[in-house]
Each structure stands twice: as C-alpha cells, then as structure tokens.
Amino acid sequence: MDIPKILEKKLGRPVAVFGAGVSGNAVAEFLRGNGFSAKIYDRSAAGAARLFGAAEAAEHDLVVFSPGFPREHPWKDAARRAGLLCLCEPDFAALFWQGALPPMKRLAGESREEFLARADARLGLTAVTGTNGKTTLTEFLAFALRRVGRDSLAVGNNGVPMSRMLTHSSSASFRPVCEISSFQAEELRYFSPRCVLWTNFDEDHLDRHGSEENYFRAKFRLVECMMRLRLVVGDFPQEDDPDVRAVLA
Known part of the structure; x- marks a missing residue:
C-alpha cells in the first residue's frame, strides 16, 4: 500500500490514537497490520487509563482522534501546540483510501x-x-x-x-x-x-x-x-x- 504523501514523514514514530472505542481500535489495528506503530490514549479505557499531555505529544508526529473528542478538547490543544498533525478518523481513512488506488493515465x-x-x-x-x-x-x-x-x-x-x-x-x-x-x-x-x-x-x-x-x-x-x-x-x-x-x- 502506498503511503499518502502528507503522511510520509508522520509515520516514523508511533501514531497517537485518541479513544479506545471501535473507531480508535480500528485505526490502531490498521496501522499495526501495515507495519506501523500506534499508541492509544483513553481516559476511561478498560485497562489502566492512558492520558495525553505535552510530554506525550513529544513522542508523536501524528494524532488520529475519534468522533467523541470535540474541537476544543485539551488533548487536541496539546497536540496542536506541539505541532502535531491531527486527523479525524474519516480523514485518515480517506487518505489511505486514495493512496491505495493505482495511478491513472x-x-x-x-x-x-x-x-x-x-x-x-x-x-x-x-x-x-x-x-x-x-x-x-x-x-x-x-x-x-x-x-x-x-x-x-x-x-x-x-x-x-x-x-x-x-x-x-x-x-x-x-x-x-x-x-x-x-x-x-x-x-x-x-x-x-x-x-x-x-x-x-x-x-x-x-x-x-x-x-x-x-x-x-x-x-x-x-x-x-x-x-x-x-x-x-x-x-x-x-x-x-x-x-x-x-x-x-
């Protein structure tokens, strides 16, 4: 699968995934299944909660967030302050959907x-x-x-x-x-x-x-x-x- 150009330099480190529900887990599963790393952050995860802040932002280049995270969520604010690219799940899926298709002449x-x-x-x-x-x-x-x-x-x-x-x-x-x-x-x-x-x-x-x-x-x-x-x-x-x-x- 081709890597979308906008993500070429964003997948070298683990992708931060906000939300441990069906959306977040599907993103993490897709990434891991294609040789990339993902780290899920969720305040109310079934296991130990994993929170996101400035220190965690320094470990990532890309965030994919679930629909339950509103625009003004403090985790997203921390990610943007650190210069991370933040994508909603439909954007993430669409970028790979387009990249998976062979070029047309x-x-x-x-x-x-x-x-x-x-x-x-x-x-x-x-x-x-x-x-x-x-x-x-x-x-x-x-x-x-x-x-x-x-x-x-x-x-x-x-x-x-x-x-x-x-x-x-x-x-x-x-x-x-x-x-x-x-x-x-x-x-x-x-x-x-x-x-x-x-x-x-x-x-x-x-x-x-x-x-x-x-x-x-x-x-x-x-x-x-x-x-x-x-x-x-x-x-x-x-x-x-x-x-x-x-x-x-």
Missing part, C-alpha cells in the same frame, strides 16, 4: 473533463448525513449496491469504523457508503466524497455544538469538502445563506 483522445470525471468516479465515496434516517439510508444503499453486483460496505457512524473500508476488499468494484455525523464532519479536510445525501435537518447535539447554526455548519462541512464533479441531494434549511448557496452553486 489519461487515455488517447480523452478530454481533461472526461479524465477528471473518470478519476472522480473511481475515487468517489458516497456519504450520507442528516439528523434522522442516516443509518437506514446508508445500510440500504450498501445493500442495493450489493444486489446489483457491486461490492459494498456501510461504514462510519453506523458502528463500522471508516478504517474498515481499507481492509474489506481489493475489488475494483468496491464502493463503500459512509454515514457521517456532525461529530465526524466538523473538522474534515481530506475526506472528499463525490456524492452526499442529506436526509433532513433538525435541532440536535446542542450540548456539543452550542447552537443550531453551529450544528448545521458542522454537518455542512461535509458538503464543503466534496469533489469537483459532485452530486448533492437534500433539503437545506439554510439554503438562502450566501455561503451555503456559494458552495451548492
């Missing part, structure tokens, strides 16, 4: 637009978000893809870690369907889906986001990170917002 007579469309279709991930119905739609789409002969797996907020899509299949027809929550979306940088399905929007998770506006902005980050050639399906309550209209244009 432009075909004879193929226009730039046709080449980009072909590249996007191959790399393209389908993401599902919304306040309600995300899991049902994600599982249905993966099921439908399998019924028409495509290899597919529902991953993400449904309880199957994003990192599982990296080891599930090497088939060229494999198309994961990713359920993305606001917790996973709010700090996205590299997870760039081709298609986003937005089921609905209602007030939720105000204890995490502070306001309905912040909650919407966290989820809308998923749309902002989409590929050039894309499909967005959904009803956006803030569609008259100039920033939202500019992204959807």
Whole structure:
C-alpha cells in the first residue's frame, strides 16, 4: 500500500490514537497490520487509563482522534501546540483510501473533463448525513449496491469504523457508503466524497455544538469538502445563506 504523501514523514514514530472505542481500535489495528506503530490514549479505557499531555505529544508526529473528542478538547490543544498533525478518523481513512488506488493515465483522445470525471468516479465515496434516517439510508444503499453486483460496505457512524473500508476488499468494484455525523464532519479536510445525501435537518447535539447554526455548519462541512464533479441531494434549511448557496452553486 502506498503511503499518502502528507503522511510520509508522520509515520516514523508511533501514531497517537485518541479513544479506545471501535473507531480508535480500528485505526490502531490498521496501522499495526501495515507495519506501523500506534499508541492509544483513553481516559476511561478498560485497562489502566492512558492520558495525553505535552510530554506525550513529544513522542508523536501524528494524532488520529475519534468522533467523541470535540474541537476544543485539551488533548487536541496539546497536540496542536506541539505541532502535531491531527486527523479525524474519516480523514485518515480517506487518505489511505486514495493512496491505495493505482495511478491513472489519461487515455488517447480523452478530454481533461472526461479524465477528471473518470478519476472522480473511481475515487468517489458516497456519504450520507442528516439528523434522522442516516443509518437506514446508508445500510440500504450498501445493500442495493450489493444486489446489483457491486461490492459494498456501510461504514462510519453506523458502528463500522471508516478504517474498515481499507481492509474489506481489493475489488475494483468496491464502493463503500459512509454515514457521517456532525461529530465526524466538523473538522474534515481530506475526506472528499463525490456524492452526499442529506436526509433532513433538525435541532440536535446542542450540548456539543452550542447552537443550531453551529450544528448545521458542522454537518455542512461535509458538503464543503466534496469533489469537483459532485452530486448533492437534500433539503437545506439554510439554503438562502450566501455561503451555503456559494458552495451548492
């Protein structure tokens, strides 16, 4: 497997993984299975708790954090002060997903637009978000893809870690369907889906986001990170917002 360029100098030392739940353990398992080292930090781990601070930050170059760690978490603050690269699990998985695919060459007579469309279709991930119905739609789409002969797996907020899509299949027809929550979306940088399905929007998770506006902005980050050639399906309550209209244009 090719190492994503942005991570080439970040994997020489153990990767700090924040969270000992299914997401964190899947990241650590993937890293160790590919010859890298990982160290899990969790305040409430089943064994002895392992905490993270300035001293621990000096041992790492990369942090991968689980969705339960909010933007202002003190461990993330310590990592950023130390200059560590901090990635949410969807970003980590997306970087390796793109790096695992062989390079493409432009075909004879193929226009730039046709080449980009072909590249996007191959790399393209389908993401599902919304306040309600995300899991049902994600599982249905993966099921439908399998019924028409495509290899597919529902991953993400449904309880199957994003990192599982990296080891599930090497088939060229494999198309994961990713359920993305606001917790996973709010700090996205590299997870760039081709298609986003937005089921609905209602007030939720105000204890995490502070306001309905912040909650919407966290989820809308998923749309902002989409590929050039894309499909967005959904009803956006803030569609008259100039920033939202500019992204959807």
